Amino acid sequence: MNRLTVELGERSYPILIGQHLLADASNLAPYIRGRQVMVVSNETVAPLYLQKLLAGLAGCELERVDHLELPDGEAFKNLDTLNRIFDALLERRHNRSTTLIALGGGVVGDMTGFAAASYQRGVDFIQVPTTLLSQVDSSVGGKTGVNHPLGKNMIGAFYQPRLVLADMDSLSTLPPREFSAGVAEVIKYGLICDSEFFGWLEANMGRLMARDPEALAFAVERSCRDKAEVVAADERESGRRAILNFGHTFGHAIEAVQGYGQWLHGEAVAAGMVMAAELSRLRGDIPVALVDRIRQLLAAAELPVSAPEAMTVDEFLDAMAVDKKVIDGRLRLILLRELGEAAIVSDCSRDLISEALLRCGAV
């Protein structure tokens, strides 16, 4: 088992990465302060891993362990579903010293984290991410929240877990599309801050796609470490942390226009990264050969590398105007300076963005 600490002063917490971690109480017990636990999962993940986790919790000397299964999918990541968590907590009389455990992917983690941030103004929170995407993305950074009909992740909080438990076993049941979507974020870390890791991914994408547990553990740990370094320097996303949104402004536009749930988040980010890379090339910052390498690596991970069919440039531009990255009317984008180095840019003309979009299949 590997152990990585996300350094955030008094809010620091460990990420445990390895195999067979779920059912071992010694991994969980030190991080549960009260005597009550509520496990929040969804109808897909619970049948696979809930009993295993409950077996682990049985060794933790708790007064009560409740669990709640939410419907599965981004479409349910909203205030109504969030309220179901509050209903359950209040009906079962959970107090301020309760611990919420999120068992599932990013949607379960984001909602449970926001519920923990908001329930009685903040209770403890443990994350057990069961998808590759959530292991390498939402494990680090403390972003929690829900969607609003007018925008993704528009309602939420920065809230740190007390522990993240990333069990490689849970990746074995992941559908291929979801697995690939996770690999998109893994590739992102190589692009924005870790060229050596990008090289490793080019050399090892075969092992990764075959879900070799050792390759997976390495990729998850390296991704979390890369992200943790960026986040530690900028917990509340006022500056450098924005580079983590590489590909996301375009990706959110795809998700918003296609409707949440049509494209997976990681798929949208994959196409978005190609767009951002293409725009970087048009500005003369990176060579065309690097854009080709990026397309090739994403394609090897079975990810989309161009815009959804029939999505127009105007649909992109319009959707991007309400994105969180807009500061006082000026569109900020994350672009590449070179492989392994991203930067925030706010002087892109509408025309140049349009051209990059056209070159990536927008119409």
Next chain:
Amino acid sequence: MNRLTVELGERSYPILIGQHLLADASNLAPYIRGRQVMVVSNETVAPLYLQKLLAGLAGCELERVDHLELPDGEAFKNLDTLNRIFDALLERRHNRSTTLIALGGGVVGDMTGFAAASYQRGVDFIQVPTTLLSQVDSSVGGKTGVNHPLGKNMIGAFYQPRLVLADMDSLSTLPPREFSAGVAEVIKYGLICDSEFFGWLEANMGRLMARDPEALAFAVERSCRDKAEVVAADERESGRRAILNFGHTFGHAIEAVQGYGQWLHGEAVAAGMVMAAELSRLRGDIPVALVDRIRQLLAAAELPVSAPEAMTVDEFLDAMAVDKKVIDGRLRLILLRELGEAAIVSDCSRDLISEALLRCGAV
């Protein structure tokens, strides 16, 4: 104008207290960082003070100033109304550098503060409390949130404003019951941490009830100062800050059983403080003469000093069991050690609590 700073490190903020503050841009402008503002008020307060505030904002060089009127009352302090704030922000494309201004009482302040805490994971927030209760209570402490059908303030966040503007002018239109409800919290500060102030209140209750502006400004400033001292020592309510809940555990039970909106919060707290004082006396901590003085001062402020008619002891005890002050099954109460000194007590027997309730009119 008096200026008081709530010391919370990098989250410190000033409270400005005085007359004619609303329409002066120089009070507001230094605290607005972006170019967008959303004023959230309610249908009762907006007709009285919104134009005045907008006049002040007109001098602040903003790109856009929007406003939203919510329905008035505790009954609307819920997730649905909160969502109306998010709707308005997103429809009008407010970004992460927007500032939310709460113009109204505690309900507007709590909801707007939680909206600011949650919108895009946190935007700036200014409070313009227009009731005595909100000026002396929610101005300090950063508590924001909404109610849940199963409990008051069960969903929320600790979130500090950048500025609080307490304009004594706005107290002139306050209905008598609401004014008295505010005086209840003022009296609370005297009881829990400021015996000198309690003496001042006994001597000056006549001026205060006549809404003498100088007496009001003194009482608001002293209350905020008292509360700020307690909060500064314990921002997230892990210890000493709990004394601010003096009277509140009983008060919340009254509100929950009567239905929110029947008794005003301050009225419930007034009766709750008598119950807590009575319990302190039964434990032998304070003399009966002090309980009498407390009853007299509250009565002089036209506040209730006993339980609602026909409310039973069991209704109290049942409602108190889901209160936030319950840690791992043990009921913690805030009681008086002497005038001006409160303490957290967790060894009260059910019988003693019942007796105190019976002596305060519960049946």
